[in-house]
Each structure stands twice: as structure tokens, then as C-alpha cells.
Amino acid sequence: MTPRRVRRSIPSTTSYDEVARASAAVVISHYSTSFGWATRLLHEPVRTHVRCVYALVRVADELVDDEGQPWDRDQRARLLDSLQEETHQALRAGGSANLVVHAFALTAAQHGIGRDLVDPFYDSMRADLTVQVHDRESLDGYVYGSAEVVGLMCLRVFVDGDEPRYLELAPGARRLGAAFQKVNFLRDLHADQSELGRTYLPGVDLATFTDRERDLLLDDIDADLEAAAAVIGRLPASSRCAVHAAHGLFCALSTRLRTTPAARIAQERVRVPDLVKARILARSALVAR
Secondary structure, three states: OOOOOOOOOOOOOHHEEEEEHHHHHHHHHOOOOOHHHHHHHOOHHHHHHHHHHHHHHHHHHHHHHOOOOOOOOHHHHHHHHHHHHHHHHHHHHOOHHHHHHHHHHHHHHHHHHHHHHHHHHHHHHHHHHHHOOOOHHHHHHHHHHHHHHHHHHHHHHHHHOOHHHHHHHHHHHHHHHHHHHHHHHOHHHHHHHHHOOEEEEOOOOOOOOOHHHHHHHHHHHHHHHHHHHHHHHHOOOOHHHHHHHHHHHHHHHHHHHHOOOOHOOOOOOEEEHHHHHHHHHHHHHHHHO
């Protein structure tokens, strides 16, 4: 009889570790309503570890995108380089003077998250400062680094050292991350092109965006969501409900985008109402047990 695996809990920690993890939770609660809701369905200690991953992702993203800051492009690039080097040093040393980086390093050390996942993420963040119009090849690389590797980092946490399960579920985690990112490209079409000056979706222009283009993009997104759905049931119980909920939220957003005229998508951000989000979360808590 095969012995049952026992999940590792968060090791005994110092006050500094606890403050670092609390800082990560504050970042997530401030910047991401939908994600913050979904993470509540994660069991502990998975919830804390996932928040530590996403907090670093959020900070890097804000260094690049927060237009309210006085930094020019060169200053943003230097800040991003510094954050990446801080992350490298923390992965080597096991800690950092930067609370969010420290929290990430604790999670990375426990779950085997290394530079093979970290560096592609930073490469994609750096691309936001240098690439204004993506072609298919550059977009694929960007989606991998900005979203798919984040899904793989979370999967490292979910499987907690079970390497065969990680390898089995990794393709689905990548497809889910890709779907999330592509949905965001579509819903943020106006802001990305008119405010940030970035065209992520090759050939898509605000002035000529059509319903047919919308549907082709959503067909690709829905194929990713379908592929991801096929593996969610094989996730550990500690993460299954939350991932099912996140998947449901983006399916709802995809559906809403498909029924929204392209001309409107080109002018405003499409959202899922909070009441609908609450229903999806409640349903996931029952369905994905």
C-alpha cells in the first residue's frame, strides 16, 4: 500500500517573515478584487503562498504600468532591473530587505520555484517598456512570460513537491494562464492602445475592430479555457475550488465579451458584475469539492 503524502505546512517563522507575508496579502487585496475573492477558496497554507507569488507579480507590473508615478521609461527599466536582481539575490540567500520579495523567496524556497520561471516573467515585464506592437511570435513569448509561468509557479505551490503531478498538470496550467492574459488583452483593448500605446493583439486596431475579429479571438481563448477545465479536477483539494472559481470568472467574462459589440469593447472595459462573481464563487465551492 502506497503511503499517503503529507502536505508540508508553512515552516516556523520569524516576525519578519510574518510581516512580509502580511504585506503580500495587502498588495493582493488592494489591486485585485476578483483574484482576492478566488484566493479565499484556497486552503491554508496554499492561500498564503499564492498571495506571495502574486504580490511580486503585481509590484513588477505596477513598476511598468502605473502612470501615476513620475518615472520615465528609463527609470522604470532601472527599477525593474533592480527588482529582478533583488529577486535573484533573495532566491540565493533565502530573504530580502524588500518585504514582498522576501515573502516570494520564502514560498519559492519551499516549493522549488527558480529562475527558470522567474526570469521569463521579468523578460515579459521588460517587453512592456520596449515593444509597442506585437507580432505573433513576440506575443507568444510575452504570454508565456507574463502569464503561463505565473500559472506554473502557482502549480508548484498546489502540488507541493509532487513532481509527477506537476508534469502532468503543467500544460493545463499554462493554457489557463494564457486564457486569463488573452481575456485581459481583449477587455483592456482601449486602455492598452489609447493610454499605454501598446498593441498586444496582432492586427487589431481600435478604429476598425470588428465582431468577427472579436469572435476569432474568443474562439482561441475558449479553446484554452476548455483545455484547462479538463485538468482542474485533478488538482489537489486544497486548490481545486479556487481554480475552478477563477476559471468560472473568466468563462463568464468571455461570454460577456462575445455578446458585447466590438465597437463597445474598443471604447470601454467590460466587467462581470459583483453579484455574478459571487454566484460563480458560491457555485464553485459546491461543484469542485
